[in-house]
Amino acid sequence: MATSTTYSAVVWTRQGLAKLLSASQQGLNLTITHVSAGSEAYTPSDTQTQLRQQQQIVPIGGAEKLDNNQLRFSALFDGDLTYDVKEIGIWSEGTLAAVYSIANQQLNHKAANAAWVEMFTLDVSTLPSNNISFEVGVNNANIFMAKELASLTHAQLLQGKNLIQQAHSNMLLEERLRKAGL
Numbered sequence: 325m326a327t328s329t330t331y332s333a334v335v336w337t338r339q340g341l342a343k344l345l346s347a348s349q350q351g352l353n354l355t356i357t358h359v360s361a362g363s364e365a366y367t368p369s370d371t372q373t374q375l376r377q378q379q380q381i382v383p384i385g386g387a388e389k390l391d392n393n394q395l396r397f398s399a400l401f402d403g404d405l406t407y408d409v410k411e412i413g414i415w416s417e418g419t420l421a422a423v424y425s426i427a428n429q430q431l432n433h434k435a436a437n438a439a440w441v442e443m444f445t446l447d448v449s450t451l452p453s454n455n456i457s458f459e460v461g462v463n464n465a466n467i468f469m470a471k472e473l474a475s476l477t478h479a480q481l482l483q484g485k486n487l488i489q490q491a492h493s494n495m496l497l498e499e500r501l502r503k504a505g506l
Contacts, residue, residue, distance in 0.1 A: 405434060
């Protein structure tokens with residue numbers, strides 16, 4: 325049985341849009357700096373200035389402009405907090421620029437001592453997207469994976485060393501066989 329999926333749009337706040345339009349008129353950018361997650365599900369309002377039950381706020385971990393209509397960025401939520409994720413806030417410094425939540429629905433779950441990396445794609449087709457930029461913070465997925473990447477690099481170096489030793493042994497064996505006339 326097929327089920328239909330309904331998508332809810334991000335609600336841009338009045339203060340976020342005002343900041344974007346003001347920046348645009350001055351030839352400046354609205355800089356998206358942080359993402360927050362909260363634990364209350366509801367239908368967002370454009371008059372919101374904060375999330376209803378904010379649990380955590382983190383810096384943008386990576387960002388890119390896909391085209392003139394879409395922006396993609398990531399955020400890493402980690403630490404010892406545990407909560408049901410039911411609302412997301414997109415921040416420009418201290419201004420709540422946009423909110424995403426769906427009434428009576430859980431979006432995700434943040435477990436204690438676990439990391440949750442989320443990718444966001446924003447449709448900015450109706451906004452002056454050339455005036456939206458990102459300030460990427462330190463808290464990104466590359467740092468989150470540093471230990472794993474170091475272990476992988478170490479294993480590859482050991483493998484390379486072993487391959488060189490094996491090639492050297494083969495070269496010495498070929499040299500002996502050639503001297504023996506075989």
